[in-house]
Amino acid sequence: MGQGVVISDSLVQDYCCVRSQSEWLVRSLSPEDMMVQSCPEASPAKWHLAHTTWFFETFLLREASPDYRPFHPDFLWLFNSYYNAVSDQPEKKLRAVFSRPSLAEILAYRRHVDDAMAGLLHRGLPPEMEQRVVLGLHHEQQHQELLLTDIKHAFWTNPLRPAYLDLPFEQPLSPSENLDWRQYEGGVLEIGHRGSTFCFDNELPRHPVYLQPFQLASRPVSCGEYLAFMNDGGYERPELWLSEGWQTVQSHGWRSPLYWYREEGTEEWQIFTLRGSFPFSVLEHTAVCHVSYFEADAYARWSGRRLPTEAEWEVAAAEKPVCGNLLEQNLLHPAGVSGQMFGDVWEWTVSAYLGYPGFHALPGALGEYNGKFMANQMVLRGGSCVTPQTHIRASYRNFFPTATRWQFSGIRLAS
Amino acid sequence: MGQGVVISDSLVQDYCCVRSQSEWLVRSLSPEDMMVQSCPEASPAKWHLAHTTWFFETFLLREASPDYRPFHPDFLWLFNSYYNAVSDQPEKKLRAVFSRPSLAEILAYRRHVDDAMAGLLHRGLPPEMEQRVVLGLHHEQQHQELLLTDIKHAFWTNPLRPAYLDLPFEQPLSPSENLDWRQYEGGVLEIGHRGSTFCFDNELPRHPVYLQPFQLASRPVSCGEYLAFMNDGGYERPELWLSEGWQTVQSHGWRSPLYWYREEGTEEWQIFTLRGSFPFSVLEHTAVCHVSYFEADAYARWSGRRLPTEAEWEVAAAEKPVCGNLLEQNLLHPAGVSGQMFGDVWEWTVSAYLGYPGFHALPGALGEYNGKFMANQMVLRGGSCVTPQTHIRASYRNFFPTATRWQFSGIRLAS
Amino acid sequence: MGQGVVISDSLVQDYCCVRSQSEWLVRSLSPEDMMVQSCPEASPAKWHLAHTTWFFETFLLREASPDYRPFHPDFLWLFNSYYNAVSDQPEKKLRAVFSRPSLAEILAYRRHVDDAMAGLLHRGLPPEMEQRVVLGLHHEQQHQELLLTDIKHAFWTNPLRPAYLDLPFEQPLSPSENLDWRQYEGGVLEIGHRGSTFCFDNELPRHPVYLQPFQLASRPVSCGEYLAFMNDGGYERPELWLSEGWQTVQSHGWRSPLYWYREEGTEEWQIFTLRGSFPFSVLEHTAVCHVSYFEADAYARWSGRRLPTEAEWEVAAAEKPVCGNLLEQNLLHPAGVSGQMFGDVWEWTVSAYLGYPGFHALPGALGEYNGKFMANQMVLRGGSCVTPQTHIRASYRNFFPTATRWQFSGIRLAS
Amino acid sequence: MGQGVVISDSLVQDYCCVRSQSEWLVRSLSPEDMMVQSCPEASPAKWHLAHTTWFFETFLLREASPDYRPFHPDFLWLFNSYYNAVSDQPEKKLRAVFSRPSLAEILAYRRHVDDAMAGLLHRGLPPEMEQRVVLGLHHEQQHQELLLTDIKHAFWTNPLRPAYLDLPFEQPLSPSENLDWRQYEGGVLEIGHRGSTFCFDNELPRHPVYLQPFQLASRPVSCGEYLAFMNDGGYERPELWLSEGWQTVQSHGWRSPLYWYREEGTEEWQIFTLRGSFPFSVLEHTAVCHVSYFEADAYARWSGRRLPTEAEWEVAAAEKPVCGNLLEQNLLHPAGVSGQMFGDVWEWTVSAYLGYPGFHALPGALGEYNGKFMANQMVLRGGSCVTPQTHIRASYRNFFPTATRWQFSGIRLAS
Numbered sequence A, B, C, D: 001m002g003q004g005v006v007i008s009d010s011l012v013q014d015y016c017c018v019r020s021q022s023e024w025l026v027r028s029l030s031p032e033d034m035m036v037q038s039c040p041e042a043s044p045a046k047w048h049l050a051h052t053t054w055f056f057e058t059f060l061l062r063e064a065s066p067d068y069r070p071f072h073p074d075f076l077w078l079f080n081s082y083y084n085a086v087s088d089q090p091e092k093k094l095r096a097v098f099s100r101p102s103l104a105e106i107l108a109y110r111r112h113v114d115d116a117m118a119g120l121l122h123r124g125l126p127p128e129m130e131q132r133v134v135l136g137l138h139h140e141q142q143h144q145e146l147l148l149t150d151i152k153h154a155f156w157t158n159p160l161r162p163a164y165l166d167l168p169f170e171q172p173l174s175p176s177e178n179l180d181w182r183q184y185e186g187g188v189l190e191i192g193h194r195g196s197t198f199c200f201d202n203e204l205p206r207h208p209v210y211l212q213p214f215q216l217a218s219r220p221v222s223c224g225e226y227l228a229f230m231n232d233g234g235y236e237r238p239e240l241w242l243s244e245g246w247q248t249v250q251s252h253g254w255r256s257p258l259y260w261y262r263e264e265g266t267e268e269w270q271i272f273t274l275r276g277s278f279p280f281s282v283l284e285h286t287a288v289c290h291v292s293y294f295e296a297d298a299y300a301r302w303s304g305r306r307l308p309t310e311a312e313w314e315v316a317a318a319e320k321p322v323c324g325n326l327l328e329q330n331l332l333h334p335a336g337v338s339g340q341m342f343g344d345v346w347e348w349t350v351s352a353y354l355g356y357p358g359f360h361a362l363p364g365a366l367g368e369y370n371g372k373f374m375a376n377q378m379v380l381r382g383g384s385c386v387t388p389q390t391h392i393r394a395s396y397r398n399f400f401p402t403a404t405r406w407q408f409s410g411i412r413l414a415s
Helices: A010-025 A045-064 A092-097 A103-123 A127-157 A223-231 A243-252 A293-303 A310-317 A364-368 B010-025 B045-064 B092-097 B103-123 B127-157 B223-231 B243-252 B293-303 B310-317 B364-368 C010-025 C045-064 C092-097 C103-123 C127-157 C223-231 C243-252 C293-303 C310-317 C364-368 D010-025 D045-064 D092-097 D103-123 D127-157 D223-231 D243-252 D293-303 D310-317 D364-368
Strands: A181-184 A187-191 A207-211 A214-217 A270-273 A276-279 A346-352 A378-381 A398-400 B181-184 B187-191 B207-211 B214-217 B270-273 B276-279 B346-352 B378-381 B398-400 C181-184 C187-191 C207-211 C214-217 C270-273 C276-279 C346-352 C378-381 C398-400 D181-184 D187-191 D207-211 D214-217 D270-273 D276-279 D346-352 D378-381 D398-400
Touching: A010 A045, A010 A103, A010 A127, A045 A103, A045 A127, A092 D127, A127 A270, A127 D092, A181 A310, A187 A310, A207 A310, A214 A310, A223 A293, A243 A293, A293 A346, A310 A346, A310 A378, B010 B045, B010 B103, B010 B127, B045 B103, B045 B127, B092 C127, B127 B270, B127 C092, B181 B310, B187 B310, B207 B310, B214 B310, B223 B293, B243 B293, B293 B346, B310 B346, B310 B378, C010 C045, C010 C103, C010 C127, C045 C103, C045 C127, C127 C270, C181 C310, C187 C310, C207 C310, C214 C310, C223 C293, C243 C293, C293 C346, C310 C346, C310 C378, D010 D045, D010 D103, D010 D127, D045 D103, D045 D127, D127 D270, D181 D310, D187 D310, D207 D310, D214 D310, D223 D293, D243 D293, D293 D346, D310 D346, D310 D378
Parallel strands: none
Antiparallel strands: A181 A214, A187 A207, A207 B207, A270 A276, A346 A378, A378 A398, B181 B214, B187 B207, B270 B276, B346 B378, B378 B398, C181 C214, C187 C207, C207 D207, C270 C276, C346 C378, C378 C398, D181 D214, D187 D207, D270 D276, D346 D378, D378 D398
16 A cells, blocks of 8 residues: 555555555566466456456546546456446456556556545545445455465466475374264254345345255365275266266366376375475375365265255354464465364355345446356355455355366365 | 057056157158257257157166067167166267168167057056156157257258248237236245156155245246347347356347347348247237247346246246146147246246255166256246146256257246 | 150260269168268268259259249259359258258259250250350269268268168278389479360369479278388377377377277277278278378378379379279279279379469359369379269369368378 | 677577577567467467577587586476477467566576587587587577567557557658569479578478469559458458358458457558557558468459469579568568568468478478478468568578468469
């Protein structure tokens, strides 16, 4: 944030913290690293820095600050991700060619917008606009998580496979505890966000659902357990898979989670992490991650259990404190300790991502934030080891298509 | 059915009726017509005749009739659709090259299997196997519907656009009645099949759901109403569409439902039906059909309403008799009379096709029938103008991907 | 040809012979067989019968017969292959959905056009129009060859692999004779069609070329010789292949010529022919066929020789009589006897298909016949076992893209 | 080149000049710019710097310098382009993710190899190895040209469209002179490289060809002349195009050369160059460039002329000095002055890229340099405004596929 800004209240404080967190995350990356876009799901780190800034410029400064002078006339559409009501957008794959504006210019853009935001925040804002600032901060936190997810894939794709953080794990990591089954009562229960704190539109309205009694595992499935599935022919037996999942396995040649590999001529699996590659034995007891919905579903079928619904998950998590292996731990890889519902891995649920009864998207362009993706995606819950702690909550609904693997996505069983 | 077979009981009677119905449906088709496969979703009519026969041969005769002599050693895998537990299968697109076996051979295959089935049915079967016969008949009814759906597409694709049934509609068809809104109470209600009559595994178990009070339209959306959406820029306004829907509209160039077209230089829409092409004015008051989930969703958003959930639909339909414009009416095109829940068009719901709580697929190969498609499909309810009357019921769950249009799929609004 | 037509001269005679030959070739095919289009290169047999008729209707009857009544108003564009100057055309892949018009209608179309052509021919035609009739007959002969090539692929694609001609080869076929090398002088020589008999526009003008002394093999490469290449790692060694050829091998998984296969668990190759499948040993000494340019080139490199240029080939063939294993032999498979330049297999040359110096395409729509394909194709020479004897000559230039294998294409070495 | 190296002879001098030229070309590019790979044909500038260095390391230092210590163990395969005999290679599209090694490391790599090469050159080399050094320098010059071609495309793809060289053209550029026709005698003439100076293997052996008398235009086609073709419906008339060319125009939506565009709502064409965008009027009289073979061929047909063969071109150029608008002029855009055969634009010929009679590729891995691309490419001659002057000669054969447009490729007519 610009020099000389006096921090006067908690929103300014939050703004400062979140914005500086983004820049802290790229501390070890070169401008070249921040250019890479290694798969269609990912964006370059530089783009994340720019787009999150664009959000404040577009939805706060251009609307609420009449004397605001945009940093660059083209940035309005250049860093628009998918808001058709704002402007056209460059094709997503073009983000990899944005050598100009340079990283230095993007950082200057951040300064420019931060200075203007500081002014705006100090002058005071109507509550609706304050809510937009909060939304902008949560938006930026989502992109912080994506930035790490994307840079992991970028470094994996690079034949040299560099580490994002050059700090090995203590070995061995978190011996997995016994898997217990927690019992939950059924009946008419409520899910959805409660109270006046921030949430996304897709967490509302809170509403009753009918649940039958259910059990949830005390921790996510571990790498060791998942290996047993693999060794039992998990990737070769069509009867374990959804039809589309089996086609996906065949056409992509999947034989393990993403980021697992074997050196030529060796038997032991290696697992690539944000801290570099490690032998399976080091990570055996950590939660398996980077599995698709199809793999989560096949594993559950193989184990004789099932995935939870999002309502079951939320009911169970509502009792728990929001703590766990989250971004702030800086482990940057799932551990998988028993008893926690948050952190480690996003947990696939068997619930399709759809609107709650009575759902209404935000009005205007911001209504495009969540609502327009309600088709062909499954809900994931709980946050991962790269999710900021202040970003996650029991009612939070993440969502991805069924073949997605580049996310830190894992498996918690139900029955 | 083979000559000289004495019909002795109702299962034999049902078998006879359903099997002869399939052959009646192809009465106007040439062997050449029955070769055509005009889109990846479709199969040639000849294949439908063979595959439905394969079902009885594979799951009844081979298993329960020790002295059964298969008609042809290769048919076991040649006419397998997708049952991995039975055998490999030819690629679906290969069905178009099956000039051999000829139609005459397929009809002989039907005779052969019908004769053997008659013997089996007369000797009597254990209840579990009787249930399989019933399943086989429902399976064949599904393919009767597909056969008509597919031949419609085949004839549409043919540049000459021939009619399947050369019998024009009386004009104008079914002036659409006022659209009323029926009010339904909410609360904890039950859905899923009840009783001991036949149902598919995916309709079970019956279970409670919590519903809020809702309203359902008394009839489906008409072509005239849908045209108003089109004329209001329905296909040009991204804000009306799900993100993936908008991409689909763009990439496919959709500007109307499937089977609507305009002659060069004219303004009025023409609509192609199983009875040939008609001007829009003739069909204006009939239910719009051949729309995808994306179009149904966009129309609902435009109208300020929404699509129903499958639970809402089922609760409303459970009170109604199973009658309407179904296959037996031989209209072969939706009418859209008010007050009926069955027939006319399959109605898209906002519910993803997933297993009910406690769902278990049938054991063995037949478990592949429904369960393995539970990803990335939406539920449709109610049957269409080409669904056999004895095939449909309130708890029946049909399912298709969100971009599917070759089905007789339409829109009933909720709010 | 229509009843009551008096045959009065040799053009009428030729017309009759060629037209009846087409129908004779489909004598063993059902209307269903004649619907199949099993690869993008191929067309259904029925379409070949219609399109060759369309040629006479479009370029003769519509132009030179003022009172001619077209058989069907839509056929002008329906059976147009690629003549943009005549009309639009249906997409090629749509030919597989033409169940209507039926085969019976196509045969009636042939009768209708044959009757009108008989009238036209009897009234007499200006020389330019007589030349068009001759062109139309050569056009039909090309499609006779394609019809057989396409039906071979159709029956290969059919899982039952039926035979077109159910008449086994005498075994063993043509023990391959020693391969001799024929020596040819170089110097300034002429190639291109000479004299006043029919040729295609692409065979003109006759022109001088400078050739260095060369040698040509006395016969094509045999299956046995090709197997030695395969067994020497021919399909696994990138150094033997053109770059694009190696990519093609990798992406298509080629490991042998088209139509070679091995039954599961056996070692010996089987070869599928128009007469059904035979073990390798039966065909070992016949000319290898259904190889792409890439394979011909790789084989030549492996053998330490090279492919001939089209000029070398033509100079060598100009001395030879046009006889060999051609369509009339009804063997329908290459033999590969030494000393003949015509028949057996089309021989890939190392010459790109381009216009001769001073080349001019025919005026008008017929200029699209050959000239517009002069890019990214290689010349093949000599005709194959399914080429009519009266269709081939030393100056005849066939051409296909470098990855084409469905043709009866083989290898003659040069050095 | 490393400090303290005494330059003692012309090869060392040439080495120094060429190597430093590469680095001079990237003087205005940031490390981010040098990451961009904006189309499948292109590579990032950084990769060009590395790969050209790899060439010397692999083919000189590793083979001829026993005590050479490779800079990095992975670079042998990391920067291999397509030499299968050396090692596997990363997929070409992966070059865009090489944020590591950084530009600084690549520059250090260049230093390391240059130092070792200096040592090697000072110790003296056998003639065969000296030839390899020369080959390596020509190889680097090819990549210098590609680097500029690729960065032009990268900046074009960037929505901001920056200039590589921020120095406007003097206006107007080179009023095009009258197009004269130069007459050439035919007969048996020789083409191919003559003498002992360097050439690529594909320029040999020199050999006789028979040519008929021909005429060549005195200069390339200008933008203004090409616009007349466009305004005469050039891109809308299938009769002007090769069949595959017409399909390409349709599927890519081509309506002008690459890099031509119109601002929304304006009529005048803009042309993007390495010096930024200019209105058509500024460049009207310069040689049109960035046209594919298909466009060159269609233009020639429209104009009633034809493209030259490569033999015709070479015979005409053999009389001319190697001077013209080449890289050293630093114009970086074609001018098109009459009377010169070299520079401005690569000129499409109607000759397919194939081996000359008696062609033999270099032995070993270096044989992959040119020979394995002899399929489906057309020859271009003469060099362009970004070709180094010491790199081009009359016998030089460049080659690209028929749809290629990102090259500085233009049109010289023949008749």
